[in-house]
Amino acid sequence: MIWDAEKETMSREALRTLQFTRLSSTVSNVYHHVPFYRQLFDSHGVQPSDLRSLEDLQKFPFTSKELMRENYPFGLFARPLQEIVRIHASSGTTGKPIAAGYTRNDLATWSDLVARVAVQAGVTDKDVAQICFSYGLFTGGFGLHYGLEKLGVTVVPASAGNTEKQIMLIRDFGVTTLIATPSYALYLGEVAADMGIDPRTLPLRIGMFGSEPWSEQMRAEIEERLNLRATDNYGLTEVMGPGVAGECAARNGLHLSEDHFYVEVINPETGEVLPEGCEGELVITTLTKEGFPVIRYRTKDITVLTRERCVCGRTTARMRRVSGRTDDMLIVNGVNVFPSQIESVLMEMEEVAPHYLIVIDKKKRFLDDLEVHVEMNPERFTGSFRALEAVEEKITAKLASVLAVRARVKLVEPKSLARTAGKAKRIIDKRQQGVRA
Ligand code: DLL
Numbered sequence: 001m002i003w004d005a006e007k008e009t010m011s012r013e014a015l016r017t018l019q020f021t022r023l024s025s026t027v028s029n030v031y032h033h034v035p036f037y038r039q040l041f042d043s044h045g046v047q048p049s050d051l052r053s054l055e056d057l058q059k060f061p062f063t064s065k066e067l068m069r070e071n072y073p074f075g076l077f078a079r080p081l082q083e084i085v086r087i088h089a090s091s092g093t094t095g096k097p098i099a100a101g102y103t104r105n106d107l108a109t110w111s112d113l114v115a116r117v118a119v120q121a122g123v124t125d126k127d128v129a130q131i132c133f134s135y136g137l138f139t140g141g142f143g144l145h146y147g148l149e150k151l152g153v154t155v156v157p158a159s160a161g162n163t164e165k166q167i168m169l170i171r172d173f174g175v176t177t178l179i180a181t182p183s184y185a186l187y188l189g190e191v192a193a194d195m196g197i198d199p200r201t202l203p204l205r206i207g208m209f210g211s212e213p214w215s216e217q218m219r220a221e222i223e224e225r226l227n228l229r230a231t232d233n234y235g236l237t238e239v240m241g242p243g244v245a246g247e248c249a250a251r252n253g254l255h256l257s258e259d260h261f262y263v264e265v266i267n268p269e270t271g272e273v274l275p276e277g278c279e280g281e282l283v284i285t286t287l288t289k290e291g292f293p294v295i296r297y298r299t300k301d302i303t304v305l306t307r308e309r310c311v312c313g314r315t316t317a318r319m320r321r322v323s324g325r326t327d328d329m330l331i332v333n334g335v336n337v338f339p340s341q342i343e344s345v346l347m348e349m350e351e352v353a354p355h356y357l358i359v360i361d362k363k364k365r366f367l368d369d370l371e372v373h374v375e376m377n378p379e380r381f382t383g384s385f386r387a388l389e390a391v392e393e394k395i396t397a398k399l400a401s402v403l404a405v406r407a408r409v410k411l412v413e414p415k416s417l418a419r420t421a422g423k424a425k426r427i428i429d430k431r432q433q434g435v436r437a
C-alpha cells in the first residue's frame with residue numbers, strides 16, 4: 001500500500017515542476033519575512049529572482065546549526081508566534097537548543113508524512129504501535145504519535161523508560177509495532193529475557209527504528225532477538241522531526257518525501273554539490289513549511305542519494321542509511337575513523353554482545369589512544385582468561401585491518417555499559433572532555 005500514491009509516484013518531471021513552484025515561494029517567503037535570511041542572501045549577493053531553476057538553489061548560502069543557535073529562540077520563524085501552535089527543540093548536549101515552531105498546517109503535514117513513512121514500513125490501521133520515544137521537546141514522541149493516529153493505528157503512548165512495564169504492555173495489549181531507537185529495541189529484548197520472557201514470543205511484527213545511526217549488522221541482531229522486521233526511518237528537529245524519510249518493503253534506501261523537501265548531497269569540505277551516487281553530507285531545504293522554513297540546512301549526516309526507480313513503485317529519491325555524522329568522525333592520530341566502522345566489526349563477532357563504548361584519550365606524548373569497550377556475550381564465554389585474551393586479540397586484529405589505526409579492545413562484563421531509552425551514547429572523547437550522542 002502507498003499512503004499518498006499521487007505524490008509518492010509522480011513522474012520526475014511533474015515532481016520537479018512542483019518542487020520548483022514550492023521552492024520559489026519558500027525562498028521569497030523567507031526573504032520577505034525573516035530578516036536573517038534577507039541579510040544572509042544580500043550578503044551573498046542573491047535574491048529570490050535569481051532562482052530560475054531548481055539547480056539555481058546552488059547559488060544560495062547554506063544554513064547550519066550554528067546559525068540557528070545565533071537566532072535562538074524564534075529568530076528564524078516566518079510566522080508570528082500567534083500562528084505557531086507547537087514548539088519542539090533539538091536535544092543539544094551543549095549550549096542552547098534549536099527551537100522549531102509549527103503552524104497548524106505544519107502539524108497536519110507532519111502527521112501526513114509520518115503516516116507515509118509508517119505505511120512504507122508496512123504498518124497498517126490494524127496494527128497496535130507502542131511509542132517508546134519520550135514525549136516532550138524531543139520530536140520523536142509527539143511526531144510519531146499523531147502520524148500513526150492519522151493512519152488509524154492503535155497507539156500506545158508508553159514514552160521512554162520503565163522497560164519492564166513496556167514489556168508487560170507489549171504482551172497485554174498485543175503490540176505489533178515497536179517505535180524506538182534501535183539501541184532501545186535491543187535493550188528491551190535483554191530486559192524481557194531477564195524477566196523470563198523469550199522476546200521472540202512477543203507479538204511484535206514490525207519495528208520502526210530511528211533517531212540514531214545503526215548498521216545492517218545491528219538490524220540482523222535486532223530481528224533475530226525480537227523476531228520482527230526492523231525498518232529504518234530518519235528525520236531531524238531542524239527540518240521537522242521524524243517523517244523526513246523511511247524504508248519501504250525493499251529496504252534498499254530510505255524514501256525521501258521530495259514533494260516537501262528538496263535534497264542535495266555536498267562535499268562537506270568544499271560545499272560543492274555532488275552528483276547522485278556520491279557519498280557526502282545531506283543538505284535539506286523545506287518546500288512547504290510555514291512556521292520554520294529552512295534553506296539549504298547542512299544536516300552533517302553522511303549519505304548517498306539515488307533517484308533510480310524503486311521496486312516498490314515509488315518514484316521519490318532514496319537516501320542510503322546514514323552512516324555517521326561529519327562531526328562524529330573521529331580523527332585518531334590523523335586517521336579518519338567512523339563509529340559505524342567499529343560497530344560493523346563488533347556486530348560480526350559472536351563472542352561479544354551488541355553493546356559498546358568508544359573512548360579516546362591522549363596518552364603517551366600527545367598520541368591519541370583509541371579504546372573500544374565491548375560487552376562479552378555470556379552465552380559464548382567459557383570463563384577462562386586465555387579465551388578472553390584470544391577474543392580481544394581477534395577483535396583488535398580485525399579493527400586494525402578495517403580502521404587502519406590501532407584500537408585497544410577491552411571486554412567488559414555483560415550488561416555493564418549504560419543503557420538509555422533515548423539516543424545511545426557511544427563515544428567519550430576525553431581529548432575534548434565531552435560526551436557525544
Ligand atoms: O532524532 C528525529 C527522529 C525521531 C527521527 C524519531 C526518527 C525517529 P533530532 O533529535 O533532532 O531528531 O536528531 C536528528 O539524529 O541529524 C541524525 O544525525 C540522527 N538520526 C535521526 N534518524 C536517524 C537514522 C530526531 N534513522 C539527528 N539513522 C539526525 C541515523 C539518524 N541517524
